Amino acid sequence: MTAAIDPVAFAQALIRRPSVTPADAGAMDVLQRQLEQLGFACRRMKYGEIENLYARRGTASPNLCFAGHTDVVPVGDAAAWSQDPFEAPVVNGVLIGRGAVDMKSAIAAFVAAVSRSPAPDGSISFLITGDEEGVALDGTKKVVEALIAEGEPVDHCVVGEPTSATAFGDMIKVGRRGSINAWITVEGVQGHVAYPHRSANPIPVLVNLLAKLQARVLDDGYQDFQPSNLEVTTIDVGNPATNVIPATARARLNIRFNPNHTGASLTEWLQAECAAAGEGFNGRIVLEPLVSGEAFLTEPGPFIDVAAGAFEDVTGHPPERSTSGGTSDARFIRSLCPVVEMGLVGTTMHQIDERAPTAEIEALTKVYERLIARYFAAFS
Structure with missing residues (x-):
């Protein structure tokens, strides 16, 4: 069995690839190597200049998919940062760097959660794009269209956007305008x-x-x-x-x-x-x-209950089920399968000194571990 992955260290490895849209800077390679070590069959799907990755481990149903993006927004005034935005240091228990919140830490947390979980009776997949922060024409939209055309069965999807509003685990997104x-x-x-x-x-x-x-x-x-x-x-x-x-x-x-x-x-x-x-x-x-x-709402039911319950298992409090905020790649995924978004506190995303406490990255990993366990207990 592959050793458990440290989510903070893996987040640092991803952040150190300056993948400002549309550049990839090797971020997808870092992710692919780690997923292959975990037994995933990885498929690169490049459209235009955008790198995308679909990876799957297992062939049976149900297929739980984790979706996210390795691209980040520009750093702005680099001199205004307290740290180099692509060095990803941990300062006083806080990871600082572009993508720490939105959303390389969530990708790292899900990979780490998979590494710590027993193989389920079903499949786990990743749908990762390099075009979420840009025009979003050659990213998740194109990958979803290809998967639908091929008949790839994806039963449910979790997007790791930073949905927590002010405190870790206080909100998940069940729809978007x-x-x-x-x-x-x-x-x-x-x-x-x-x-x-x-x-x-x-x-x-x-x-x-x-x-x-x-x-x-x-x-x-x-x-x-x-x-x-x-x-x-x-x-x-x-x-x-x-x-x-x-x-x-x-x-x-x-x-x-x-x-x-x-x-x-x-x-x-x-x-x-x-x-x-x-x-x-x-x-x-x-x-x-x-x-x-388009606007969408994932209807209340077992899948939303699994997602909310995973957060409650770790925080002790049920998250608000919200449709607030802007758009995300969930707007494309909803045509493939039911989708929910759940991740870190988003208050510093796109800001100078974007940052995430390492304790919350570890806690998110535990949430995703509980999500995996709950999901396959409910749907297998």
């Missing part, structure tokens, strides 16, 4: 401000359109979800002159939506409002929508 970005460009006719009848000013059209969009109450919430919201994120004209009516005005907005809506239904609404705003205007309005994920 969807997200749609939209760029709206109003193209008018440039002219002199003293002769507006010769021009078509795009700015009032855009401002009125945005006001109408924001005035709509999308909904009052959904089971276990907060209300959907639309936020204007930028308005750009780029007109340096004081006496020129500009030709173009452009805005971007984002809608975070619950299961009352779909990306398609919201796109249809935006298109209708743009068409109405353009009536009688001597120009045109162009809408460019991009749905980055």
